[in-house]
Amino acid sequence: MSGERDNESLAGQLLERAQAHGADQAETGVQAATGLTAAVRLGEVDTLEYHRDKGATVTAFVGGAKGSATTTDFSEAAIEATAEKACALARQTSSDPANGLAEPDKLATEIPDLDLDHPAEIEPDEAIERARACEAAARGVDERITNSEGGEFEWGRGSMVYANSHGFLGGYTGTRFGISAAVVASDDAGMQRDYWFSTARDMADLEDATDIGRRAGERTVRRLGAGRLSTARVPVLYEAPAAASLLGHLVSAVRGPNLYRGSSFLVNAAGEQVLNPGLTIREEPHRPKGLGSAPFDAEGVVTRERNLVDDGVLTGYCLDSYSARKLGMATTGHAGGVHNLYLEAGDKSPEALLQEMGTGLLVTELIGFGVNNVTGDYSRGAAGFWVESGEIAYPVEEITIAGNLKTMYRDIAAVGSDLEFRGNIASPSVLIGEMTVAGQ
Structure with a gap:
């Protein structure tokens, strides 16, 4: 992996060459990664x-127009050609007053240590044994487990540097480790089929x-003997990993591009009650x-803690910056998405939620993507337990x-x-008062 110091030097060169080719403003990101x-x-x-892997992207702004070019060749000639190409592309695109770098006063001024980097280059033999042990434990649960999609172990370490012509230069390095297994019972x-996994910054x-x-x-075994349901309106309890998808839909609805295009069911909803009080x-x-932690976003803007819904x-x-x-x-x-977003936990165990629901559907798996971001209409395939x-x-x-997300959130x-934080977006189990469940 290229050292972070080398990447900072490369970022500076790309900015310098872009400005030399006529960019009014310029930004660049340099990434490097290794893994197994x-x-x-x-x-x-x-x-x-x-x-x-390694790569660098330079974006040039010329007279309000924008052009970008990417290279995996870090030679002097390639750097020159990449910067020149970004400027040439900008001159061929239309000017947009919303284009440009983030405002200087929005940029991060400090880069805190978020404890993201825990290097441990696991040798292939050890990685194989960890994957093998995970799969063997899954297969050994029950004699009805007759096949396997496998066990997997992975590690990776990556660094990124971002710089722009406002004088911002920052970067950080992070690691990620993961283990999983998926098996088939009959x-x-x-x-x-079902699976489970664990992911962490530190092995x-x-x-x-x-x-x-x-x-x-x-x-996997608990799903054997699954049947169908008749269509009905019943309470639905989302298991925690499945419930995280409900937050993902909300984030999509409040993202800038969907808002300024008018393609969101939450246009002009800031300040409105979108969930029940207390959530x-x-x-x-x-x-x-954190798996989604970052000191600044993809434009160098400082990231801050907040309650998206309070x-x-x-x-x-x-x-x-553009959508703003x-x-x-x-x-x-x-820019680049949210960072460690989660629904705050309640005080009821999953078993207590089942008792509160009484009769209804526990969803453990969602299939397909039947969500209309404009209207909020929601319809997804599912599996779980009656x-x-x-x-x-x-x-x-x-x-x-099926339902409508605006109604579901309020219900x-x-x-x-x-x-549990198993990804960048996390949620506890969520009980929704009533949805349409369609079966046979």
Whole structure:
């Protein structure tokens, strides 16, 4: 991997050459990454991949027009040609007054240490054994587990540097480790598949390989004998990993591009009650070891903690500089997306939520993407369990759950205590008062 200092020098060269070719403003991002993925299937090595990547992108603004060019060749000639091409492309595009760098007073002035970098270059043999142990634990749960999609272990380390002609120069390095298993179980009724995983910045924080595998196996076996449901209006409890998708839909609806194009069901919704009182969606970009942590966004704008939804009220949007200008607003530091966004946990266990629901559907898997971002209409394939009198009765599959997101958000009756950060967006279990469940 190129050293961060070398990347800073390269970023400076790209900016200098872009300005020499006529850019009024310019920005550049330089990335480098290494990593290894080991996958086994039925105990045998399936794939073993090592990667070592690098790249740089320079964006030039000429008279309000924008052009970008990318290179993986860091020679002097390639740097020159890349900067020249970005400027040439800008001259061939239309001017837009919303184009340009983020305002200087929005840029990060300090780069805090977020504890993201925990180097540990795991040798191939150890990576294979970790993947093998995870898959073996999954396959050993029950004799009805007859096949496997495999166990996988991966590590990666990447660095990024961002610089622009306002004088901003910043970068950081981060690591990521992951382990997972997916297996297939079968009985007279057919076959079922499920999986489980763990991801962390620090390998010491990964869940044990055999625990991950065991959970993958247990999740698979419990789905055997799944049936269909008749169409009905019932309460729906989203298991925590599935509930995170509900937050993803909300984030999409408050992103700048969807707002200024008018293609969101939450246009002009800032300040409105979008969730029930007592519910808060928080963002923590500076969470130590966070999978989505970053000291600044993709434009160098400082990232800040905030409640996107506070006591049920939408406090604002997720904007980069371009979309902010189109909307007559200010950037919120979201070029590139959100950072460690989550729904705050409640005080009820998943078992208590089942009791509160009484009779209804527990959703453990969502299939497809049937969401209309303009209207909020929601319809997705699902699998999970039918619940009666607060107890799981039997598994179900090949069903569709439908509603409208604006109504669904306001119909969240309770949230669980089981918040886990397995990605950049996280949620505890979520109980929605009533949705349409369509089956046979």
